[in-house]
Amino acid sequence: MEKTEKNTNEIISGPEAIRVRFAPSPTGYLHIGSARTAFFNWLFAKKTKGRFILRIEDTDISRHLEEAIELIMDSLKWLGMSWDEGPDIGGNYGPYRQSQRKEIYLEYAKKLVENGRAYYCFCSQEKLAEKRKAFMGDAKADYYEYDRECYYLGPGKVRENLEGGIPWTIRLLVPDDIEIKFEDLVYGSISVSSNTQEDFIIIRSNGLPTYNFSAAIDDILMEITHVIRGEDHLSNTPKQILVYRALNAGLPVFTHLPMILGADGTKLSKRHGSISIEAYRQDGFLAESIRNYLSLLGWSYDEKTTILSLNDILNKFDLSQINKRPARFDYEKLLWLNGHYLRNMPDKDLEKLILEKIRLDTKTFNANISDIDKKIKKIIPIIKERIKTLNEALDIIYVFFRPVSYQQDFIDYIKTNKDTAINVIDDAILLLSGIRDFSHDNIEAALRNISERKNLNFRKTAEIIRAAVWGSKVSPPMFGTMEIFGKEECALRLKAFKKIIA
């Protein structure tokens, strides 16, 4: 207890010794905020040639989903992160699931009891609730702190209760009147009076540890040198430091990352829409753009750089540049970034990703795949700069393989100039049929020819043709689109549309 926290950061002896961990609680999919935390840990490990450890914090059985562990690992891998130690691959500091470390926590807790740094508590939850209620009823009281009733139980009484099978918990004895100080790499020096911390429970009556205990024990045992986590844990840090002190363990470097909030500035939650990495993956976002976007939340390289490849981030990332301000999640910017990466991706890579997605989407898409393989190479160049997600690409691509569906209001719109429309379509059917090489350039020539002969604005001409061929006011560039459809399909569509408006 006489130990000061200062300079205990010195436990790092060299870059090889750096060990960081990402410690999710498996309650569902990996969400945006956790992903950023994982990413920053991973980046730091990579940069320092340290080790990145995955630890599963599953000490609250009621909230945990076994499948979530797999889901979280999948998302991490998809984002390009791999770990050096973890529940699936093991390591020298295992096991890496807290539910499998139950005995370890108990052992340490009992050690603390023996040293007089912790004590058994036999107060039931009901009793505690009553105490709290009674205390709060007192007008002057504004916060309740455990009254240490069980701390004053004599050793004989404790043994008697234990042997009598009375349910117990273990509480950490928090020293009075000391300042708990630590240096946070982001938030600077933080100081809290121990008087604001009660003797919190470290082992629950079910024998499992509480978060602040298990996290500290594991970070000590796993020799974690840098604890990088969300700012929501800043207030927990003093409690964990108390555990470090009780065990005479050196402190890691604490680095708290500013929160990622929803667009409205409140804590990111389901009602903000997609918050899991998996959801974004399914919506057709690239790992690359998510990484880039995440890297920009709470960190920035300089005053100008927005686009950062993984390599750039790896080269430039620096924990000391992280800011303290909570950031709001800006979907629009992510979308823009994704579009940027999509546009700048080699066609072949895009093709691979799109084909992958199409194959997964068998329910929606039932045209034959070999046909897609042939056409996709021509489709990609004409759609790639107008998509922001892979899913948007699919939406456009599907139109190439489906019968056109004409919207009534759009039909009505074309019909306002019915005679012209029919005229243009007739001409198109005729001229197009005469083209031997049904190519972009020849199609364009033919259509421009119609426009001139009819003395009709080419915009108007194109609008009519587009309506017939694509079924809407908006389409990918039309000549290329028609080339992909081929002569027969275009003729068919033109004729069909003519009938509809006639």
Next chain:
RNA sequence: GGCCCGUUCGUCUAGGGGUUAGGACAGCAGAUUUUCAAUCUGCCAGCAGGAGUUCGAUUCUCCUACGGGCUACCA
């Protein structure tokens, strides 16, 4: 309520005692164009408020307001 943390364009941020306070997304306008995009150009827009320190504060200090976190046998 208590404790801890934060506050630069709508959003992400750069900067930092003397700057025309910089960039990006979004928005708006224009150019280009067969449509929509993309692209290019331009525009709009910010130091939460009040004291203090100082020759000079957006920058340093304090207060207020607002926001967030923690305050559990959740993590």
